[in-house]
Amino acid sequence: MPDTVDWFFDVVSPFAYLQLEQFDKLPAGIAIRPRPVVLGAILNHCGQKGPAEIGSKRAFTYRHALFRAQQLGIAFRMPPAHPFNPIKALRLTIATGGSLDAVRAVFRHIWRDGHDVASPEGFAALCDAVGFPEGRTAVEQPAVKDALRHHTDEAIALGVFGVPTLAHKGELFWGEDATALFLQCLETDWLDTPEVRRVSSLPIGIQRG
Structure with missing residues (x-):
């Protein structure tokens, strides 16, 4: 039986x-189960701002994404405006069946080809591009x-804080950049090593406000 892993994502990321x-490079036997979520709802729950809501971090985030794409050899083009409203595109990944291929088609339209998906x-x-005009x-x-609300609530219940x-x-x-860490933990007992256990339970030294 494949080892099923839930993948929480928002197309705005x-x-x-x-x-x-990079999922096609994962070892055989890993089944990725896409779980679309609304990142804004998760950030609101956690009391956080998104990277694009902080001026200097916004520019850095876009540069870093472009750098990583170039470093990995992945075709990448920013959409015309960001952040954008991702709700309908997220729902489309569900309406088209929720498969990894369906999700990939939506992501590539946005991030490989650089298209707007927020305007009518x-x-x-987007619906036409993924072959689902009834979307x-x-x-x-x-x-x-x-379904989108359920996945978002599920993510919050699990403690997901970002995508x-x-x-x-x-x-x-x-x-x-945590993909390698995930694979390490999948293949070994790294999380159960003494130093990892120690840093995972450090006391809080000071809190703001």
Whole structure:
């Protein structure tokens, strides 16, 4: 049986796209289960700002995403505006069946080809590009909306604080650059080594406010 791993993502994240484009290099026997979530809802729950909401961090984030794409040899083009409203594009990944291939098609339209998906015209073009023109209305179905809320609530309940996040057997691995850590923990008992246990339970020395 394959080892199923939940992958929590929001299409607004360039790093989710970069991680997705590397999934074909994962060892055999790992089954990625896409879980679209609304990053804004997770950030609100955690009391955090997104990287694009902090001026200097916004520019750095875009540069870093571009650098990582170039470093990894992944085609990358920022959409015309960011952040953008991802809700309909997220629902579309559900309405099209939720497969990794369906999710990849949406991500590539945004982050490989650099298209707008937030405007009515942009979203219609996305539906056509992924071969699902009926997505224009399918994303308004209550079952599709409920599924996105459910995945977001599930992520919050698990303690997810950002995207992309891989979740496996109660452990969370956040960020594209945590893929190697995830694989290490999948293959070894690294999380159960003395120093990892020590740093995982350090006391808090000081708190703000």
